[in-house]
Amino acid sequence: MEDPEITIKLTRDEATILSDWxxxxxxxxxxxxxxxxxxxxxxxxxxxxxxxxxxxxxFPDYDQRLEEARRRLRPIDEDGTED
Known part of the structure; x- marks a missing residue:
């Protein structure tokens, strides 16, 4: 019995962070x-x-793009500051 493939959906930011990790x-x-x-x-x-x-x-600006993705995904506390 062949295992069916599993599809995982990520945003571009999530995929970028996961790829880096x-x-x-x-x-x-x-x-x-x-x-x-x-x-x-x-x-x-x-x-x-x-x-x-x-x-x-x-891309040459990958480090900047990675940091921007991190910033967008970073949780924000209830007081409005990044965690």
Whole structure:
């Protein structure tokens, strides 16, 4: 029996933040967090799909775009300040 594919919908900002986090996960000691080698297959697949869908990852102003996405997604406290 074949597993059906699962679709996850993200905003562009959410996808940008997730892509950045996955990149850091794969390239740093955070990889020690993923102690099951089987988990890397879906992590790499998600990262690959995000890379294809987010051409801005390769733009010279990517760092600025990433920070803007973070700012837009950062929760705002009840007093109106960012968390």
């Amino acid at each position: 996955l990149e850091r996960l794969q390239m740093t000691d955070l990889s020690n967090t993923v102690d099951d080698p089987v988990a890397w297959a879906p992590i790499h697949r998600i990262a690959s799909q995000l890379n294809k869908m987010l051409p801005a990852l390769f």
